[in-house]
Amino acid sequence: MSGDGDDPKRGERIAKWLARAGVASRRDAEKMIAEGRVKLGGKVVETPATFIAPGDHVTVDGKPVAPPERTRLFRYHKPDGLVTTHRDPEGRPTVFEKLPPGLPRLVSVGRLDLTSEGLLLLTNDGALARRLELPSNGWLRRYRVRVHGRVDEKALAALARGVTIEGVQYGPIEAGLDARQGTNAWLTVSLREGKNREIRRVMAHLGLEVTRLIRTAYGPFQLGILPRGAVEEVNAKVLREQLGIDAPKRLREAAAAPLPEPPPEGPRRVPRARSARMGSRRPVRGREGPRGRE
Known part of the structure; x- marks a missing residue:
């Protein structure tokens, strides 16, 4: 058996299979199973330890789930005013409602809150999303x-x-302080952990109110000049290089890389060449959601 508990003879555990299919993270898939929302061959799945074999028919909420495809990763320039979730109980617009058509079912790598904007990684592989979120x-x-x-x-x-x-x-x-004008200032802030609303809480502790927050990089992946509301798939070669068999070494190297000097004029001017390495050259423009409070 593998470290994930899969058995080559019996197949793959259904929670992991659902995550790889992009339905949800493994943890959320386990919750769906506990709620009786997942069926295998027409019967309700009772345990996430259930095994899936090739050709098995799986449904979630009555809708068939296609088998996992090849792993894909996308960079998305999230506008503010969108919630990073598939469904919002308060009825607010979500990231996934505003994505352009033609994309596979995606899950996010981490989150950006309602009023935050910038780089959000999306993938069709929930297991990969969980892996990229790990503080380790x-x-x-x-x-x-x-x-x-x-x-x-x-x-x-x-x-x-x-x-x-x-x-x-x-x-x-x-x-670090980049620019100051009166009582307003631009900072560059970098961290490796990313607790919920960490930057806003830390700045408030220093007596500062965050009026705009833009994520410009997540590990080796850059926001670059990706237009607001646009999606760009990460090139398969880049995906193999960054997340392939030598991933642990590459992750450490990327994490230890020195920070470049920030652009002086504002948050959006990034050299094109840096962005091009992290994806294809033709971003897909999406519909922009309503702006939220800054």
Whole structure:
């Protein structure tokens, strides 16, 4: 058996199979199974340890699930005002509703909250999404952050030692001042952990209000000049190089890479060549959702 509990003779566990098919992460797939939403051959699946064999018929909520395809990864320039979920109980517009047609069913690698924007990785392989989210990868997540308030550069530098706020411990954060005009400033912020709303909470701890937050990089993948609301597939060769058999070594190398100097004028000017390496040259423009609060 493999480390995931699969048996070559019996097949693949259904929760993992659903994740690879892009239905949901493995954890969410297990929840779907517990809720009785998954059927195999017309019968409700009772345990995520159920095995799937080639040719088996699987449905979720009565809809057939196609077998997993080759793993694909996409870069998406998320606008603000969209929720990173497939369904929102409050009825707010979601990332997946605004994607252009013709894409496979996708799940996100991590999330960006309603008012955050920038690079969001999407994949048709839920198992890959989970793998890329793991803090043990050590991937650097880089942001351009606009704040309102008085910036204390010494306090920013001290974040490199980590900080504890209301009992929550945050790991080292690299933060630097790029530009300042009156009570507004642009910062470059980089971290490797990415707890929920981490940047906003840390900045609030320093007396700064985040008025705009743009993710510009997730590990080796860059936002570059990808237009707002557009999707671009990562080239298969790049995917093999970054996530192939030598992935652990490559992840460490990418995580340890020094930060480039930020552009002085604003958050969107990135050299074209840097972006082109992370995907194809023809982005698919999507419909832009309504803007939310900054």
